[in-house]
Amino acid sequence: PCCKFERAPMLDGVLDDPAWRLTPEVTGFCRLQTAMAGDDGLQVLPVIGEVEEQREFVTTAITYFQAGYTHDTLFIATRCYQPNADKLPARKENSPDLWQNDCIMIQIVPGEGKANIQFIFNPLAAHWPDGWNVATTRRQDSWLAEAAIPFTRLGATPKPGDTWRINISRHSTTPKDDLTPWAPRVVNFHDVDHYRAFQFKAEAPTQDAK
Numbered sequence: 134p135c136c137k138f139e140r141a142p143m144l145d146g147v148l149d150d151p152a153w154r155l156t157p158e159v160t161g162f163c164r165l166q167t168a169m170a171g172d173d174g175l176q177v178l179p180v181i182g183e184v185e186e187q188r189e190f191v192t193t194a195i196t197y198f199q200a201g202y203t204h205d206t207l208f209i210a211t212r213c214y215q216p217n218a219d220k221l222p223a224r225k226e227n228s229p230d231l232w233q234n235d236c237i238m239i240q241i242v243p244g245e246g247k248a249n250i251q252f253i254f255n256p257l258a259a260h261w262p263d264g265w266n267v268a269t270t271r272r273q274d275s276w277l278a279e280a281a282i283p284f285t286r287l288g289a290t291p292k293p294g295d296t297w298r299i300n301i302s303r304h305s306t307t308p309k310d311d312l313t314p315w316a317p318r319v320v321n322f323h324d325v326d327h328y329r330a331f332q333f334k335a336e337a338p339t340q341d342a343k
Contacts, residue, residue, distance in 0.1 A: 134331075135200045135291075136337055156201055159199065162301075163314065196212070202333065204290075207241075216307070219273050237253070237303055237304075240299065254278060294335075300315055301315045
């Protein structure tokens with residue numbers, strides 16, 4: 134579920150706001166088959182046989198995320214663990230080519246019949262496209278991020294009970310090159326039928342949910 138925040142978190146990349154302390158962390162990112170570069174970014178190579186049988190849960194470079202929303206903004210926080218995260222090479226400039234290095238990619242389908250919208254950011258908070266905000270911090274063992282995506286940027290505002298298709302993926306280059314989507318059955322980033330989903334709740338997160 135994607136719970137409604139009583140107060141928006143401060144966008145600083147620290148993840149110590151009350152909203153995040155009460156919001157459950159989600160993991161379950163899977164390493165699929167080898168990724169390849171395409172005209173629109175990284176793609177997962179098709180595989181022979183059942184994808185579900187071939188998925189492999191990641192035990193290194195582990196990723197967690199949290200999500201919540203206010204009346205006008207979707208918030209997504211990520212924790213990306215790996216050694217020497219504070220030394221990862223990353224560009225400072227916003228660019229559509231951020232997928233070439235360590236990054237998080239978010240694909241959102243904001244309602245039935247809506248087009249897939251992709252957002253991407255890296256450990257230095259460079260992001261693409263325009264119209265939303267990211268803050269990050271880096272530590273020796275991880276890099277943390279907070280993304281704030283206005284519903285006006287998505288062209289839709291959810292009501293409690295609505296479900297949106299969403300996929301979150303991480304591209305990590307150290308200690309080896311890995312593409313790990315949250316939705317384990319996707320074959321490329323446009324495979325919206327195999328995205329997972331956010332269901333928007335009217336209630337705020339509670340200690341019991343954590």
